[in-house]
Amino acid sequence: MRAVPASPSVARESAPTPEVPSAGPPPRGRRRALPWAVLALWILVLAVAAPFAGKLGDVQRDSVVDYLPANADSTQVATVQQRLPGGESTDLVLVYHRDAGLTAADRRTAERQIAAVAAAHRLTDRGTPVAVPSEDGTTLMVPVSTTEPGSDEDARAAFVDGVRKTVSSGLRADGLSVEVGGPGALRTDTTGVFETLDGTLMIATVLVVAVLLILTYRSPFLWLVPLAVVGVAAFTARALVYGVVQGMDLTVTSQSAGIMTVLVFGAGTDYALLLVARYREELRRTPDVYDAMRAALRGSGPAVLASSGTVALGLLCLLAADLNNMRGLGPVGAVGVLCALAAMLTLLPAVLVLLGRRVFWPLVPAYGADQGRGAGPGDAARRPSRRSLFAAMGGSAGRRPAVVLAAGAVLLGALALGMSRLPGTLTQADSFIDRPESVSAMRTLADAYPERGSQPIALTGPTAGADRALERARTTEGVASAEPGRSEPSAGGTGRSEIIVFAKDAPQTAGETRTIEALRAGLRAGGGADDWHVGGPSAQQLDLDRAGAHDRKIVMPLVLAVVLLILIALLRSLVAPLVLVVAVVAVWGAAMGLGGLVFGPVLGFGGVDRGLPLLSFVFLVALGVDYGIFLMHRIREEALSGAEPAAAALTALRTTGGVIASAGIVLAATFAVLMSLPLVMMAELGFVVGVGVLLDTFLVRTYLVTSAAVLLGRRMWWPGALRK
Structure with missing residues (x-):
């Protein structure tokens, strides 16, 4: 998504295309009306999108079951549980705790509050409050369940808040604590966190992009234009995604909606940097702003199209995933990128033309300031060059390409070794940066009741076989009670029944996982594999892990194959695409390795989100390859103009370095915004992709790809015509 060059000679910084005879510019009156027509069209688009953009949050689904495939064992259990009497129950656990041991007064306080909860809410029989003391006498666990809220999320949240107010009233500040946990409280706390994501992410992203654009353009006005246009693209994308959800069976999560926002702002800003840089140069060569914009679009349009197409197709590979959230992210992200493309190639040019040269104040490009300076491939190599940062980098790569390439490969390999230090899979208890009350309650229960699990495992199946299944569950190793x-x-005989099992081990530990697997194996051994299923929160996490492993095996190779085919078609070569693909895979490995060195020791994260390897791979391959595409295109153009291979590579680096570096910083910063969110999974994704983009921008593209191009010479373009 980032073919974002910015050099004075970037008129043809994309795949070489044959010159098409032009019929000349349209009549003056008509071309003056065209920007106004484009602006009016976008105003109409916003008017149509307005009623739907705000509804995207209404169709977002963030429960674990929504992420799982329909045929997963735990999904089957959740489906049956919803049909059972009280299926829409909200299950809580009240946790009373005193480090020094509960006193008689503490127990009376608990009894009084439990009675108040029972009086205020219609509790189910299963949820009749019965206090279960811990063996060490420090904790009371009180299960509470109700079907009052039904499936209404707002009513669920109101019930949880009401219980929390009841149990917190009248507590003395003398060491007794009470927390409300359980699946219902965890769901409410998680929903509350997700509801804040959209607003927080949007504000943070806008601020970051605004600051970077101000620093890039050094103008009090110019930065507002691309920022406003990318905002229009994001608004339109939300409305389109809402429409796609209505027409297709897609799961849109808060995570995918947030990632779409980052993609729109990151991609859109990158495209704006490319177009504005090219437009500024054309204004120095062309007296008319309309003609200058036409030339800028001819020069930068193919690069932007190739970039956005690569990203969109890479994201659509996620449609092959089993996990609903991954499969839904593909179209959602592709819609965002394409909206950014449409806005930056239509609305942004129209607004810039209407505002004229004065939008660049105080650095207004004057007509004629670039006269006498070549703008085509080959000219950059023939005119005197300034000793820029990228010229110095290219010089070192050109003098000792083998040494630079080997050193860079060793560095990336060493960083990739950090993957062995990645913490284990992230559990629900470790998913929040700021621990909510429900998670704290789970931790208290795990410490106070080490002899049994505090989270139920649910079995569902035909009522006719319930007694046999219950007996098997009770005799399964690792089961504390059933x-x-x-x-x-x-x-x-088509009725369904439920069995509630508690494991001896704490939730989401290796011991509990063995118990879940033993239960499933025992049911299959009894001939009930198609009838009885094992579910519950921990089983859902286990099924997520298995589906995620399947998706990595399918989607990762598919993304590589799609990107490789696109590169072969664009570059008309086999060697150059392979170099770029190897480079972006190395970047992904190094970025994940840095995560292993940082997540646990520095950031204190308790695990790695199960979707991080796949998502970071898709983004770093699809996004990272774009800078390589642009550099290779530029090298190819210089070679076609007659430059020797080494000179072509170094000239391409010198002439494209500045703005691509700016674009890389913008893209890395927009993904880094994810680290400001209160969810570990978002923070980890922001870190890995942000670091990977910076590695790609300042190490791989600058040194390694350039060194490889110098070393391979014309063999880089085998078997294309340039190899000769």
């Missing part, structure tokens, strides 16, 4: 749950009697 009791009948709800049932749904029906004629013809």
Whole structure:
């Protein structure tokens, strides 16, 4: 998404295209009306999108079951549980705790508050409050369940808040603590965090992009134009995604909606940097702003199209994933990138033309300031060059290309070794940077009840086989207790029943995982593989891990194959595409390795989100290859103009370095905004992609790809015509 060059001679910084005879510019009156027509069209688009953009949050789904494939074992359990009597229950656990041990007064306080909760809410039989003391006498665990809220999320949240107010009232500040945990509280706390993501992410992203544009353009006005246009693109993308969700069976999560926002702002700003830089140069050569913009679009348009197409197709590879959230992110992200493309190639040029040269104040490009300076491929190599930063970098790569390439490869390999230090899979308890009350309650229970799990494992199946399944569950190794749950009697023996199991080990530990697998194996051994299923929160996490492993095996090779085919078609070579693909894979490995060195020791994260390897791979390959595309295109153009291979590579680096570096910084900064969110999974993704973009911009593209091009010479373009 980042073919964002900015050099005075970037008129043809994309795949070489044959000159098409022009019929000449349109009549003066008509071309003056065209920008106004484009502006009016976008105003109409905004008017149509307005009623739908704000509804995207209404269709976002963030429960674990929504992420899982429909055929997953735990998904089957959740589906049956919803049909059982009280299926829409909200289950809580009240946790009373005193480090020195609960006193008689503490127990009376708990009894009084439990009675108040029971009086204020209609509790289910399963949720009849029965206090379970811990063996060390420090904790009371009180399960509470109700079907009052049903499926209404607002009513669920109101119930949880009401219980929390009841149990917090009248507490003395003498060491007794009470926390409300359980699946219902965790769901409410998670939903509350997700509801803040959109606003927080949008504000932070706008501020970061605004600051970077001000520093880049050094103008009090110019930065407002691309920022406003990318805002229009983001607004339109939200409306389009809402429409796509209505027309397709897609899961849109708060994570995918947030990533789409980052993509729109990152891609859109990069495209704006390319177009504005090219437009500024054309204004020095062309007296008319309309003609200058036409030339800028001819020069930068193909690069932007190739860039956005690569990213969109790479994201659409996620449609092959099993996990619903991954599969939904593909179209969502592609819609965002394409909206950014449309806005930057239509609305941004129209606004810039209407504002004229004065939008660049105080650094207004004057007509004729560039006269006498070549703008085509080959001219940059023939005119005196300034000793810029990228010229110095290219000089070192050109003098000792083998040494530079080897040193860079060793550095990336060493960083990739940090992947061995990555912490284990992220659990629900470690998913929040600021620990909510429900997670704190889970931690308290795990410490106070080490002899049993504090989170139920649910089994569902036909009522006719419930007794046999219950007996198997009770005799399964690792099970602390198993009791009948709800049932749904029906004629013809089609009723369904539930069994509630507690493991001996704490939730989401290796011991509990073995218990879940043993339960599933035992049910299959009893001939009930197609009838009885094992679910619950921990089983859902286990199924997420398995589906994620499947997706990595399928999607990662698919992304590489799609990107490689695109590169072969664009560069008309086999060697150059392979060099670029190897480079971006090395960047991903190094970025993940840096995550292993930082996540646990520095940031204190308790695990790695199960979707991080796949998402970071897709983004760094699809996004990272764009800078390589641009550099290779530029090298190819210089070679076609007659430059020797080494000179072509160094000239391409010198002439494209500045703005691509700016674009890389902008893109890395927009992804780094994810680190400001209160979710570990978003912070980890922001870190890996942001660091990867910087590595790609300032190490791989600048040194390694350039060194490889110098070393390989014309062999880089094998088997194309340039190899000769």
